[in-house]
Structure formats: C-alpha cells, structure tokens
Amino acid sequence: MLDIKNIYKTFNAGTVNEKTALNGVSLHLNEGDFVTVIGGNGAGKSTLLNAVAGTWLVDEGSITIGGVDVTHLPEHKRAKYIGRVFQDPMMGTAATMQIEENLALAFRRGKPRTLRTGINKAEREQYREMLKILDLGLEDRMTSKVGLLSGGQRQALTLLMASLVKPKLLLLDEHTAALDPKTAAKVLDATEKIVTRDNLTTLMITHNMRDAIMHGNRLIMMYEGRVALDISGEAKKNLTVEDLLARFGQATGSTEADDKMLLA
Amino acid sequence: MTNLANFIGALPGAISQGLIWGIMAIGVYITYRILDIADLTVDGSFCTGGVAFVVLFSGGMNLWLALALAFLVGTLTGFATGLLHTLCGIPAILAGILTQLGLWSVNLAIMSMKANVSINVIDKASLNRLLVSLRFVQDVAKGERPVWQHPIFVVGLFTIVIIAVLYWFFGTELGCSLRATGSNPNMARAQGINTDFNKVLGLMISNGLVAVSGALLAQYQSYGDINMGRGAIVIGLAAVIIGEVVFSRIFHNFALKLLAVSFGSIIYYVVIQAVLSFTEINSNYLKLISAGIVALFLSVPYWKDKYFSKPVKRGGTQNA
Numbered sequence: 001m002l003d004i005k006n007i008y009k010t011f012n013a014g015t016v017n018e019k020t021a022l023n024g025v026s027l028h029l030n031e032g033d034f035v036t037v038i039g040g041n042g043a044g045k046s047t048l049l050n051a052v053a054g055t056w057l058v059d060e061g062s063i064t065i066g067g068v069d070v071t072h073l074p075e076h077k078r079a080k081y082i083g084r085v086f087q088d089p090m091m092g093t094a095a096t097m098q099i100e101e102n103l104a105l106a107f108r109r110g111k112p113r114t115l116r117t118g119i120n121k122a123e124r125e126q127y128r129e130m131l132k133i134l135d136l137g138l139e140d141r142m143t144s145k146v147g148l149l150s151g152g153q154r155q156a157l158t159l160l161m162a163s164l165v166k167p168k169l170l171l172l173d174e175h176t177a178a179l180d181p182k183t184a185a186k187v188l189d190a191t192e193k194i195v196t197r198d199n200l201t202t203l204m205i206t207h208n209m210r211d212a213i214m215h216g217n218r219l220i221m222m223y224e225g226r227v228a229l230d231i232s233g234e235a236k237k238n239l240t241v242e243d244l245l246a247r248f249g250q251a252t253g254s255t256e257a258d259d260k261m262l263l264a
Numbered sequence: 265m266t267n268l269a270n271f272i273g274a275l276p277g278a279i280s281q282g283l284i285w286g287i288m289a290i291g292v293y294i295t296y297r298i299l300d301i302a303d304l305t306v307d308g309s310f311c312t313g314g315v316a317f318v319v320l321f322s323g324g325m326n327l328w329l330a331l332a333l334a335f336l337v338g339t340l341t342g343f344a345t346g347l348l349h350t351l352c353g354i355p356a357i358l359a360g361i362l363t364q365l366g367l368w369s370v371n372l373a374i375m376s377m378k379a380n381v382s383i384n385v386i387d388k389a390s391l392n393r394l395l396v397s398l399r400f401v402q403d404v405a406k407g408e409r410p411v412w413q414h415p416i417f418v419v420g421l422f423t424i425v426i427i428a429v430l431y432w433f434f435g436t437e438l439g440c441s442l443r444a445t446g447s448n449p450n451m452a453r454a455q456g457i458n459t460d461f462n463k464v465l466g467l468m469i470s471n472g473l474v475a476v477s478g479a480l481l482a483q484y485q486s487y488g489d490i491n492m493g494r495g496a497i498v499i500g501l502a503a504v505i506i507g508e509v510v511f512s513r514i515f516h517n518f519a520l521k522l523l524a525v526s527f528g529s530i531i532y533y534v535v536i537q538a539v540l541s542f543t544e545i546n547s548n549y550l551k552l553i554s555a556g557i558v559a560l561f562l563s564v565p566y567w568k569d570k571y572f573s574k575p576v577k578r579g580g581t582q583n584a
Contacts (some may be wrong), residue, residue: 051452079456092454094447097440105444108437109456115433118440161455 002005002029002169007051007061016226021047022058023225029169029201034214037205039222045205046087048222050169052203054078066168071148081109083162085155085175085198095147099138099157102146103127106161130160134190152183156190163194170195172204176211188215209241219244271541276401278537280415282530283423284396284480285499288506289481289529290426290522291473298434299446299466301349304360306474306500309341310493313475314482315374318381321483327395331479339468341367346464351526354398371490380489415484421542422480423526426473431519433469442466471583474500495551498558503529505561 009022021044029035039045051058052065054075062071065081086092093102104119104127124142131139134156138149146154155175162170176184192215195202206212212219218232219239223225228251231239282510288310294304320330341363348359375381385391385399394400396415403409411417433439444452445462452459474496482488507521507528515524536550 075453076456076458079454082454083452086450086454091448091450094444094451096447097443101440101443105440105452105455105457108441111456113437113441115436115438118435118437152355 001033001066002027002052002203003062003064004028004048004052005062005064007058007063009047009051009056009058021225022051024055024058024061025222025225026061027220027226027227029203030139031201033218034200034202035197035220036216037202037203037220037222038207038209038212039228044225045222047225049173049203049205052078052086052169053082053171068192081168081172083109083165083167085158085162085170085172087174087177089151089154089158089178092161093146096141096145099131099146099149100124100127100142102157103130103161103164106164109165113264130164133193134160139217150183152179152187155179155187159187159190159194163198163200166198166200168201170200170202172202174205174207177207189220191215209244213239213241213244221247221248221251228252267542271538272400274541275412275534276405276416277398278533279530280398280401280419280484281481282395282533283416283419283526284477285427285496285533286476286477286503286526286529287419287480288474289494289500289503289525290423290430291470291477292497292506293428293522293525294466294470294473295502296504297446298443299463299470301446301463301467302360302497303345303357303467303470304357304497305341305344305345305363305367305467305471306360306496307493308364308371309338309471309474310478310481310496311371311488311490312341312367312374312493313338313478314492315371315478315490316475317479318383318482318488319374322381322383327393328407328540331395331476334337334475334479335472338478339472341458341475342467342469342471349467350460350463368490374559375490377486380487382487385486394483394486396480397486398484401485419480423523427519427522427526430522434518438465438499448558495554498551498554499529499532502532502554502558502561505558506531509561 004025004027007022007025008020010018010020012018023044025044025048037045037048050056052063054073057072062069062171064070065078068081070078070081084092094105097105100119104123107123128139128142131142136153136156138153138157145159149157159175175191176187179187188211191204194200202216204216213236217236218230219236220227221229221244224232231247285565288306292303292306296300316337317330317334321327322334324328344517345359345363345504348354348362349356354362371377383390385397391397391399396418400409400413400415404411404470434443441457442462442465443451444457445459446457449459452462478493480489481492504525505528507524507526510531511520511524511527517519539545539550539553540547
C-alpha cells in the first residue's frame, strides 16, 4: 500500500545547521499493516511522516501510495490518499468552525470543492451517528465551535475526520503525546477500534514503547535517519521493552536508547 | 444649537458615506477576519475602482457595465497581491504594500496621468444616469426626487445583496474551504484544500468589493482622485472592529456579522461628522484621530488578555 524507496532529506543544506534527517529510508507497508514507529528525538520519525504527507518534497528517492507515485505531488493533492492526526491537538481541526463543519470539510477530502452547499441534512445525521462512536457527547454539540473542545476531544474528532473518507494510509504523529494519560488511553483505544474496523494501513509514531509493542502488527525503530529495527509477526507479539532495548543496542552499537527513550 | 442643527442636517450624508465605505469594510473583513491576512492592497484598489469607473462612465459606458468592470479590475489587483504572496513567498503585508505602491502609477495611468477625473453632474441628463450622488441627498430633502433614489436606500440595498451573495458563497463547499484556509491552513491542506488557491481567490473577492465601493464613492462625490484610497485600510479595520465591539454579543450569524461591519462603518462616519460639527477641529487632523482610535481598539484585546484575563476553569478531563 505504501512503498518508500531510498528517500533522503537534508535541512539547511550548506549551512552550519545542516541536518540530514532522512538518510536513505526504505519501507514497504502491505495493505492493512498497522506499523508503530519509535525512536529518540531527532531520529527522523516525524520527518518520515511529513515526507509521506508531502509537507515538503524529498531530496531523493520515491514514495508510492496504493500504486500512485506521489513523490512530486503537493501536500493537498496527496491528502486524497492520506488521513492524518497531528501531535498538537490544535493542528488537526479548524477552531473557529463548528464540529459539523469540520466533519463536512473532511467528508470532502480528495474531492473538488464546488459551489454546492457545504453541508446538507443527510450528512448531519450521518455525522451524529459517527460522533456517538467516540462516546464523548459531541453528537449533542454539533454546532459548537471546535475551539471550545478539550485537547482530547479535538484529537478524537481529528481521528474521526481522518477516517471519515477511508484513507489508503493513516498517519498518526504522536497523536496522544500532548494528552493526559487517561485521555491518551481513550484516544488510543478509539484509534485501535477505527483502524481495526476499517482495516486501515497505518503508520503510528509513539514515544511510549509499551504502546508501540501493544498496538499494531509491526514495529520499526528509527535511528539517525534510518530504519534501525523492523520487527513483525510472532516476534513482535512476544516482544518486551527489555528485548527491544537490547536489540536496538545490537543493531546500532549504541546504548543511548536506554536513557533517552525510556524517559520519553 | 446651530451645531446640533448642522450635525442633524449632515447625518443623511454621513450615513450614505458610511454605507458606501461599509462595502469596502466587508471586503476588508474577508481578508482580515476570514483569511487572517492584513491586506494593504485596499488603499490602492479602492482608488483603482473609483477612477476606473469614472473614466469608463464618463466615456459613455453603461453604469452597470462600468461598475462590473470596476469590480473586475479590483479582482485583478487582489490577484496580483495573491500571486506575490503565494507564488513568490512574499509576506502578505509586504505583498499588499507592493501592489498598493504599483497601483499608484496604474491609477494615474487610468486617468491619463491626471491627478483627478470628474463626472459631469451639472448636466441634468448626465446626473440622472447616476445610481448614487451627493446631490440626490439634497434633492430628496427638497422633495425634487423620489425617496427611493436616496443613497441610503440605494446603497443599503446594494449592501444587502452583497451580504446575501457572500452568505451563500461562504456556505458552499468552496466557501467553507476558504474559511478553513484562514482558520487553520495545516488542517486545510491535510483535508486536501489548496490553500494557495483559496488565498488568491479570497484576495480577489475582497479587492473586487473594495473597488466597487470606490466606484460608488467616486459616483457619490462625482469625481475620483489619486488620493481617494489613502488610509482606506484603517477605515476598513475601524469599521470591522467597531462592528464587532458594538454588535458581537447580539449578532452571531455570519450574515449579521457582515451587517455589523457595515453598521460599524456608519458609526465611524457619524462619529467623524459629530467631531466636525461640534468642535472647531481642523479636518486635516481626522486621519490622526482615526489612526489613534483604530490603534486603541486593536490593542484592547491584547491588554485584556495580558492584564485582565481570568483563570480558565479546568475540569474537562473526565469529559475528554
């Protein structure tokens, strides 16, 4: 479903701040793969997701989603294939617009925006049913401005918006990191439900190793702009945090994972 | 008492002017509030609309066609600013200033390098072709013209039609995507919205309205001159802010918010008229006063936030 071939990205090339964030990453996801991504700060996790989403274009290599080469497509055109939830709860929704208006915007992802009405009655009923799944009482507040919602409510809404039109690929960039533990667990739970229900091909970054082990059918660990570890199937099911740290040390010859990532 | 009589006598004219500038202020609302861009093109495009209309109309063109062309020329100025901003990556404020500066020459060129152009209103036949005119205000007062030709009525109707069209537009898929672009461009792009296209479109619509407002003012005062747009952005912001301060508690609907902008512009002109009627102030100080008032209103939200904000009630976690 997703095919990343040998991509490179260097920021501030030619200056003292030069930073090679992606150093030849190749990754292939089959349809329905739920891949968790871990790694220390600056390992290239978010950069990888942004490269796929098209926040900027990569320096080298190619990215294919569901057979379509998107390497040179701008962000808004790739959005047709991609659902996204950001780390910052403020990023994924339009605060000054109503809940139902936000959903209506997401419902038209990948379609041309015409002069037809922005939201109709039939949709509204559909949204009400979908909001009930989140179990946050949002179905009774559909005309409230999204800016009035809490961070957790906004992330849950963004998740719903990302999956409203079934995406070929779902990108979750530490989408629970800014939430308190209880809310984070709720949003993660909703994530698991939606991904399983729609059999979504998913890339999820997390800072929490336990979450990374618990969710998904495959785990990759990034280090210095490369994929350092790739564990799937039975091996992933039996994984523990200690195993993970040990295998990371073997793969990279580094022990920095211990302190850097356990703390995170 | 002569001051009061003077003020009351001048009210219809002040309200007419306020309504005309109100259309420009609605254009400013689209960029400043909906797109979150402070667009300084308006100082130039207001004048462009005015002088283009006068030149076309004086040349014998049909009034409605001349107004439509003024709108079109206005959209072109917005297009220029939009391209400078999106295609060339120039910050929006600077892009607007560049267009505004360039338009100064363009406006002079439209007037064949003269500083002003006028409409012949001495000739009755020519005057009667106009839609709005300062003279109609006096004529209606004297009973020489039907009331429906009063500029307040005509421009009021104009405003209502414009608000109705904008209300419809911003409720469409495209209009919603424009609002999302201003509200959160990251979210908009993630939902497949071409934010660059939308910014250009918004700037075009806004400046089209600003140019129509300029055309109406030129018609009203029967001339257009190179300085007629000077400080327009400040008047526009004043109208937007006054409208919000006065009406935000009662007007929640989008159409009513636009109406509030128009009312804000009327209030602005009535206050200016009051200052002129009741004080001996030299009218050259008006721009300084306007700038001061707008600066004050713009700083109020900041000060409120900084020194008078109440702690936010927490307790959303169990609902989150």
